[in-house]
Amino acid sequence: MTDQEQLHQQLIDRMVIGGSLRTEPWRRAAVAVPRHEFLRGGFFRRAVGSDFTAWESVREDDPGWLEGCYTDESLVTQIAGTIVPEDIRGRITREPTSSSTLPSLVLRMLEDLQVDDGHKVLEIGTGTGYSTAMLCARLGEERVTSIEIDPWVASRARAALGHLDMYPTLVTGDGLLGHGAEAPYDRVIATCGVRTVPQAWIEQTRPGGLILVTVGGWLGSSELARLTVHEDGTASGPLLGGGVNFMLARPHQPPPLGLLPDLEDGKERETTIGADVLNNWTARFVAQLAVPAAQRLTLERDGRTEDVLVDVDTGSWAALHSEGDRSLVRQGGPEPLWDIVEDHFGRWRHAGAPALEEFTVTVSPEGQVIRWGS
Incomplete structure (x- = not known):
């Protein structure tokens, strides 16, 4: 067994023990998808010993790159919308804009998506392509459509998937609009957060289908929701708990605050x-x-x-x-x-301070409502 194969197996074992990888079909998919293939451009890690949030690059030829690929951590792959590990020697202090989600969360979400053989899936946010590859391994590439808003990120994902001989439908564009050409879908899964669930996703999902998405906002708290689409064009379902947090979709990110108000005038x-x-x-x-x-x-x-x-x-x-x-x-x-x-x-x-698992999300053409309790 090579070092890569050993690291890969150890990661799978950790996910099984941790409960994120729960069923045999997804275990086979996880075995079939080597994570390092989606991180050949390197990644950023938090710089040690700084008083501020700083990042330093880890490239494919750096010590620790392969081990880093198989840690159960989210790995930043792009900063400030354009900066990638190959661009940096030393440190950078800008905000991350794309990442490879920690594998245990990828598998937890795929398990929570409740797919069956033959289902068609729309993925919002291709990212590195790692979760896209999992879907291809589980369902077949012809049943997977994935959308990425960033052309550079989409190009890297396409190349990585092609290297594994996987050719799903890949779309470069605004994932909030979905992709009507391949609709209807049995499942929609988003690897970015949203403030409100787009109506287009509901319209492109068959009645009875599921949408799995992280719902959050500008105060930085979010949670995973699983919505069932209904015949009347609405969708509803519970929050699943666990404190899941993704970067908000770019159109849903907060605007710059600009000049602050006079905080003495109140x-x-x-x-x-x-x-x-x-x-x-x-x-x-x-x-x-x-x-x-x-x-x-x-x-x-x-x-x-x-x-x-x-x-x-x-x-x-x-x-x-x-x-x-x-x-x-x-x-x-x-x-x-x-x-x-x-x-x-x-x-x-x-009301007794109900946990987030007791909250329900309802989305209709009139808007989105989140309530706790019955």
């Missing part, structure tokens, strides 16, 4: 719900439902730390800080932003 009061709730994944998801257009930033002002929410649609804002045991909020703009969060958060707590 009314201050005491609040029973401080900014610390935003550090909890579920509580932040609840707050995000209340103020979906709000972004969060942390500022050091006047010798204290302030958590600030700014609503990019209305210009409303809320700045929170602590003084001893007291939590204070100062608000400005046309809407009392933190009042809205407090009200929504209070109703969630009154």
Whole structure:
């Protein structure tokens, strides 16, 4: 057994033991798809020993590249929309824009997709092509359509898949529009996050079909949802739990905040719900439902730390800080932003603070609604 084969088998064993790889058809697919083939362009890893978020490249000829390919970690493959590992010697501090998702999450999602032999699948976000290859190995390339918005990323994925003699339908374009030419699909799976599930995906999925997608927002909390498409053109289903987080689809990413409002020009009061709730994944998801257009930033002002929410649609804002045991909020703009969060958060707590697995997503032509409880 070669070093690569041994590393590959160890990864599969870890996924089986961890419970993400649960059935024999997907185990066979995982065995058939070597991850390193989709990372020959290298990847970025977090730089050690820096005081800020920095990345350094790991190339195919670098020590640790092959071992890195078979770690159960997400590996960044593109930064700032254009920068790839071959471009960098040293460190870079820009934001990641494409990655190879950790294999255990890829397999967990594919298992959660509940495919059967003969199903046609639409994948939103080809990325490196690793999950696309899994679908081809499980269902056959003729039943797989995958869309990637970035031409360079799509080209790399096409080459990697071709090297494994896999030729699914690959489309370069906006995945939020789906791909009507191959519809209807039995399953749709998205490897990017969305704020709202696109109506096009529902229209292109047969009644009874499933859509698996991460629903999130600009406060950075998200969760995997599995929706069933209905005859009336709506879709609904539960959140599955587990704190799944993907980069938002590029059209769903937040706009630049620009010039901040005058944070002294507002009314201050005491609040029973401080900014610390935003550090909890579920509580932040609840707050995000209340103020979906709000972004969060942390500022050091006047010798204290302030958590600030700014609503990019209305210009409303809320700045929170602590003084001893007291939590204070100062608000400005046309809407009392933190009042809205407090009200929504209070109703969630009154309902017993249900876990995200007790939330349901419903999507119709009129919009998307996420509720907890029955």
